[in-house]
Amino acid sequence: MSNYQEPPLLSPDQALARLKALPRPWSGDYLAMYSNWLGGIVTDPWLMSVPIDDHLVHRGDGVFEATKCLNGRIYLFERHLERLKRSATSIHLELPLTRRELTSLATAVIRAGGRRECMLRIFLSRGPGGFSTNPYECPQAGVYLVASLIHPPSEDIYELGANLGVSQVPAKSGFFAGVKSCNYLPNVLLKREAITHGWDFAICLDPDGYLAEGSTENMGLVDQDGFLLLPPPEHILEGTTAKRTVELARRLVERGELAGVARRHLQVDELKTAAEVMLFGTTLDVLPVSRIDGRPVADGKVGPVAQKLRRLILDDIANNHEMSTAVWE
Secondary structure, three states, rough: OOOOOOOOOOHHHHHHHHHOOOOOHHHHHEEEEEEEOOOOOEEHHHOOOOOOOHHHHHHEEEEEEEEEEEEEEEEOOOHHHHHHEEEEEEHHOOOOOOOHHHHHHHHHHHHHHHHOEEEEEEEEEOEEEOOOOHHOOOOOOOOEEEOOOOOOOOOHHHHHOOEEEEEEEEEEEEHHHHEEEEOOHHHHHHHHHHHHHHHEEEEEEEOOOOEEEEEEOEEEEEEOOOEEEEEOHOOOOOHHHHHHHHHHHHHHHHOOOOEEEEOOOOOOOOHHHHOOEEEEOOOOOEEEEEOOEEEEEEOOOOOHHHHHHHHHHHHHHHHOOOHHEEEEO
């Protein structure tokens, strides 16, 4: 016999009490959240919610950015805001706040979280207003900012290198690849495949079979001629960290430690012949790849270019205040 019991009809007080008492073992990382529907910041995870009829929830109709605050400064924040605006414009979503207002809001959320080192995520949604696909039923955009603990990879993986796999999940098409929307289903399936196969990360292929991107990472390789090569931006979401790394890599070119930096289509077979393979991302910075599906890249050791690029990024984070926004001085 079924043990199903019809659920009770809860009063507002009963519903709030149940929400507050609900176990949330996953929420220990959550520090603070701003919601324009609340009109303020909360630090209790049980209060961090989004309306069910927000088109962000049931249609993925919104855009977002994820950036990090280290030692009281948000790295590459202006560039993240630029991409947020481009993504919003691409889906005809007007920014409800000015850049200065978003910056002030971001710093307030981080301060409320009380950590000088954290992740910051900004979500702009079409807003609540119904359950259809009609964006015009939403009278006002949703604005949500969340500060949470940051979990960079352990130093072991930087010393040993990551294990990368080539995924069967197709990349997003050109237009949708370039918009950092909240529809991340392909990215979720990409990460699931990596975990299922025992890879650290997975890379998908674009519609023409060329290397594209990871679940939340860009990729690049150093060929046998000493060139740092990255895929062109047509079928990927070009990361702020990858773009900054390319800029910093020119220092290695000037010192004769790289032959050059270029973007072109990359074949899967080039992973087998590469001198080095690496990943770029907000939490990763520059992460060396030493294995492709368990098989070694070159001699299977972490390469010098990835190590040097990571040091350049870490130095940029620590010392180049023009590339970051202060939360606490």
